[in-house]
Amino acid sequence: MASDENKRFVVLRVLNMPGVMERIASIFARRAINIDTITVGMVNGKTSEISLTFSLPQEKFENIVKVLEKNPCVFEVKIGSLEYDVIREAFVAVLKDCDTSVSDYIRVRYRARTTLLSGSRLLVELLADPRVVDDFKEEFKDRVESFSRSGVMIHTLNRFRK
């Protein structure tokens, strides 16, 4: 994920109104751009924040940012980067064949919350950089019984665009 230079992290402050998600999604759909992750949170009654990740070459990315900026539903467009901003994803998994030593390892190595379940299963709750989530999945790929990922949340620190 991190190695892809075309990977984009964008945060939109938008009107909190029915149909806004579709309006934003259609901007991507008509250009045949796949949205990798999308998360939405309400800022207040009138405003919501959408975090989007997708892959796009620089030239096309510059255009789509301008297209997003001019949309009447969009108040603000911020561009996030893995280097400078806080980019996190929630990840919940159930692992099999685990004992307290695995649990302890995961707690320390990944700063995750762990709960041992019956049948040597381990519930893992992780909030981390999506690259770390990928690392975790890779490391425990033989033990992961089930998992959920939240999609990426982006908190930009000082890189306002509009």
Place this chain on the structure above:
Amino acid sequence: MVSGSRLLVEKLRENGVKTIFGVPGGAVLPFLDELYKAGDIEFILARHEQGAAHMADGYARATGRIGVVVATSGPGATNLATGIANAYLDSSPVLSIAGQVATPLIGYDGFQEANVFSMMIGLTKMNFLPRDLNELNSALENAFKIALSGRPGPVHIDVPRDVQLMEGEPDDDFYIYSYTPPSPSDEEILTVSKMLVEAERPVIIAGGGVIISGASSELIALAELLNAPVATTLMGKGSIPEDHPLSLGMVGMHGKLGAIKAVQESDLILAVGMRFSDRTTGKLSGFAPGARKIHVDIDRSEIGKLLKPDLGVAGDAKQVLIRIRETILRLFKKGKAATWGERVKQLKKESEFLYDYDAVPVDPSTAVRVLNDYVKAEDFVTTEVGQCQMYASLHFTAKRPRQFISSGGLGTMGFGLPAAIGVKAAFPESRVFDIAGDGSFFMTCNQLPVSVDYNLPIIVLVLNNYFLGMVRQWQELFYGRRYMAVDLKGRADIARVSEGFGAKGFKVTRISELKNALETALKQDETTVLDVIVAREDNVFPMVPPAAPLDRVIVRR
């Protein structure tokens, strides 16, 4: 206390709307009843919602004010789609209002329910589905602002039937869309000015943005200062009077030869309010290959979208042109393009056409040339789409902005006739001509009774070759003359069909008859259709083959 319908009427009034176009139905009856009670907003009853949308669009393009179209839910609203998409592609401020089933039924397949909200997302600048009076109030307040500000465009509102009937006091605590046009820095203006004065062969390309911005005088003033010729896009036609010595006419796939050559020979292109459509540039890599390019547009997302300019300037055409000219006058006095003028004169000569006034069947270019003499500066010309549109573009001399009204981006056959009705509704004292082909005519001729019923007489000049002419032309030139699904046979008698709709119809087979018919039509001041039988297989030239660079222009067969 106010009802949703009452609120709709009040907001239309507040925004100066006196005429609306549309087709009613069950889901807009409360609104119609309120219009009846109000009595001061004229409802022009169209025969199909697509045409109604084109009427509103024509009204908007001719006036620069918002055009309003009303339809019912379901099929009424889906029929609007082509008309609204057409307005969107050409940045025309249209407000479309459709009824919708009552809110409790939305999503439950009520009678005449369709997911119009989703359909309109991709076709509008913005759309709304208000669920109560407050949201309706907010939607209306914002719709006018959004449609008219910056780069204009259509806004659609679906108003559920129960929201039209709701009563209450809407609150004013809502989001108000605000827009500030981008304004370039003094440094940017200075850079543009320097580039312009240093250019030896500058060409200005003016697009529809110049007309929308009301920047024609500024365009002409700058062109004259620099001695820079002006080519236009289809949408920019009329931004400079086409009989001006510096006017080159349209550039592009069916541009004038002089315009194409001037652009290709230029060392600097100043593109204002245009979007480098493939129909204008041909193959982009071969477009004005020796020129540096400056792109001025109010819509930032247009800059660099297709062509990467040497300099992009986001701003309003009028303001930018004024500032460039002032800067040049202050710092440089004038440009270096003095010798370019002679070459431009020569190129303009190459654009000249030979007309054949004796040909039978009629030569379509000559027919437009003849019509030209009857169109006064205050009159309007709309067009359909295809060969007729390109004959119109090449042979009609636009005298002012907003005089020539055509479907550019979407290329909608059937646009011209209803658009002409919309224009006539806005300017009843002006004469309005629609240059049509037989293919386009049959797409919206069902709107002719609207012109008759409301005493909005228009003159339709049908260049009738019994073909879908432009498709046939492509099949001839690029598909070995294998004509497939283009022959319209010509068994339907356009003059008699028009008479059946209550209009006057004339069949014209030679140019002398055309002149007589035009004079009669103008004297009678009634809706008139002139069915001009033209050469069946005439081709529009010049033509740049699709996806080829402009240099590959074909001058004649």
